[in-house]
Amino acid sequence: MNQKIELNTNPKALELELVRSWLIEERNHFNEGFYCNWGIIEKAFNNKEFITLNHANYPIGFAVYSKSELYVEIDILEVKRNFRRKGIGQQFILKLESYFKSKGHVAFKLFCSPKESQGFWEKNGFVKFPRRGYTESDLTYFKPLVEIEKPTDSTNLTNKLELWNAEPYEIKNNAPQWTWKIDMTLNKLLKPIIHPCNNNWNLRWTKNASIVREHKVKYFNKNTKPIHCGPFLIIYELFE
Known part of the structure; x- marks a missing residue:
């Protein structure tokens, strides 16, 4: 052609x-x-x-x-x-x-x-x-459509974001379904996280081996920019 x-x-x-x-x-x-x-x-x-x-x-x-x-x-x-x-x-x-x-x-x-x-x-x-x-x-x-941070199977990360396919009251001692390594500069992720989710699923942010925040996706960043858009979890920045 x-x-x-x-x-x-x-x-x-x-x-x-x-x-x-x-x-x-x-x-x-x-x-x-x-x-x-x-x-x-x-x-x-x-x-x-x-x-x-x-x-x-x-x-x-x-x-x-x-x-x-x-x-x-x-x-x-x-x-x-x-x-x-x-x-x-x-x-x-x-x-x-x-x-x-x-x-x-x-x-x-x-x-x-x-x-x-x-x-x-x-x-x-x-x-x-x-x-x-x-x-x-x-x-x-x-x-x-952009380069993203992909989920990892690593279990020994001290800086990570974890997502369960369940609401907070349902997770008990269950392991998360998806885990992402968190690398940031001035609160901005080096690569964004983009992943389908339910806005009621549990999301946990761990920094230096301590939990910074844990909540349903839709409430996770209540005081800052939303981290979900329609069916997607979309994260470019994280603020304590």
């Missing part, structure tokens, strides 16, 4: 109609695709939540999304049938990551549909949500 593939973040009505035409073709000839969601796609276009991937000024892929302050939910993503299995889907994801990261977003969230696309998302670095106690599909995935 000689010509450049480009992300179009402001597609026009003509491009929407071109997408519509190949979605109809996919439905009629292969009984697949997202034409069954055309009302959602059209609404997203009107709300400027519709992006196309263009080749030679022709849309060969599109994405429907919604966004909050810090994360983006991908509702639909598709590459035109005859452009699949060429690495274009991966390019599309990378371009979307770069674009939304430049706008200040730090994570993607999505529901994997159809289920057969699960391998595609996992191949592109998406990870399943843990069970959060909500009526949430087992096919819910996320991917950070």
Whole structure:
């Protein structure tokens, strides 16, 4: 493919109609695709939540999304049938990551549909949500858009953040499900922590082997900047 593939973040009505035409073709000839969601796609276009991937000024892929302050939910993503299995889907994801990261977003969230696309998302670095106690599909995935502090299996850290998948009264002597090493400069983490959570789960901060604070996620930083956004625990700073 000689010509450049480009992300179009402001597609026009003509491009929407071109997408519509190949979605109809996919439905009629292969009984697949997202034409069954055309009302959602059209609404997203009107709300400027519709992006196309263009080749030679022709849309060969599109994405429907919604966004909050810090994360983006991908509702639909598709590459035109005859452009699949060429690495274009991966390019599309990378371009979307770069674009939304430049706008200040730090994570993607999505529901994997159809289920057969699960391998595609996992191949592109998406990870399943843990069970959060909500009526949430087992096919819910996320991917950070920035470099993060990853959970560790180390048990002898003196500076750490620990998260249980339970409320404070439920944890008893149970070990945390996730632990992060805390490295900070002037209260700012060297790498942020971004992880799906339930806002009622127990969170504990230990500094120099002493517990600084322990509370439900939603109350943990009550007097400072919130550390959660929608389904995510998002921490850039910690204050005593």
